[in-house]
Amino acid sequence: MSRQIECPAAVNEVAAIVPGFAGAPHSDAPKRLRRRILMVTTLAYIGCFAVWTIFAIVGVEIQRQYGLSDTEFGLLLGIPFLSGSLMRVALGVWADRHGGRRLFLSVMIIAAAATWFAADATTFPTILAAGLGTGIAGGCSAVGLSYITRWYPKEHHGTALGILGAGNAGSAITKLAAPWVMLTYGWQGVARLWALLLLGTAAVFWLGSTEDPKQAARRAPGQPAAPLARQVEPLRRLQIWRFGLYYFFVFGGYVALSVWLPRYLMAVYGLDIRMAAAIAIAFSLPAGLLRVLGGMLSDRYGARRVMYWSFISSLVCTFILSYPPTDYSVHGRSGELRFTIATGLPVFILMLMAQGSSWRSARPPSSSTYPCTTRIRLASWAVPWERLEGWAVSSCHWLSAS
DSSP, X not given: OOGGGTTTTHHHHTTXXXXXXXXXXXXXXXXXXXXXXXXXXXXXXXHHHHHHTTHHHHHHHHHHHHTOOHHHHHHHHHHHHHHHHHHHHHHHHHHHHHOHHHHHHXXXXXXXXXXXXXXXXXXXXXXXXXXXXXXXXXXXXXXXXXXXXXXXXXXXXXXXXXXXXXXXXXXXXXXXHHHHHHHHHHHHHHHHHHHHHHHHHHHHHHHHOOOOHHHHHHHTTTOOOOOHHHHTGGGGOHHHHHXXXXXXXXXXXXXXXXXXXXXXXXXXXXXXHHHHHHHHHHHHHHHHHHXXXXXXXXXXXXXXXXXXXXXXXXXXXXXXXXXXXXXXXXXXXXXXXXXXXXXXXXXXXXXXXXXXXXXXHOOOTHHHHSOHHHHXXXXXXXXXXXXXXXXHHHHTGGGGGO
């Protein structure tokens, strides 16, 4: 069979292998199973993103406790994104070869263990080492994309991946709950609780999911995994670098601002950690939930068109957000006219919401350009670029102080 029909035929392929798929392909059983898998995978996404962005909140207290400079604080924020970007490639290849279910479970267990280790660390270098392990949670998108796309036909990929991408809202959960937990139990208490919650999420995912259709069909007759040379083939395509650039701006900017905003709001507007985190939710939560709308719009109007709309609107928002307070003096015939342009907190919040919505509504057009297997490999190589931007921008946090 051609690769072009690999994903649309996924339900039929697994009918004889996965329980619940037996019988007519139009029964409700396959739909119920797909919905359940999408639900538990999205829940796992939420847990991974909550842990992945934990240093956006606990990092403020770590900076105070260890007397970190702004540069060291930026490094603390950026280190999970560095490891996440580097691991993303390997995780994408492993997921394509061996399936996403077992790998997703491993990602959550390792990230939970590293987060617990961070709470027991006594020096800044050991906290950074724990941050590298925590960063593997960011690889959930590589595994989740590979896993979910094999359950849904191409015409439903936008909606399915949009719902999955709504798991980015896990960062909003961290901003909402972590400050209150930290004020009561300290930052170590936050790290331990988040690690336990991620382990619980891993258990729910494992019990509620099953092997994806492609892996089930391959393992039944004992077929070997695809050769590595075939998996790295996308690197020869120019499109992979273009898609990576799209992701760099869209999701990399979202991730960087998610972890950078609380500290910035505290420094610029004089807010405490609870209020700064609550305002940061105005960016993270709508942006995460609008992934669903972005996926639906991509299915209807095409991912390329939606992506261009997103870039144009985000350009306007970025200009307003980046415009510094400025005093103007105009020399007129009747004298000098002075006025000031500055972004007040209410306008800043509105622009944050618009910016996040623009970024998260976009989906690079790989899903409408390539067949399923190729799309999975393209994403495995493209998305690390957005993680690298998240690392670069958050690590340069000290620039905001200048």
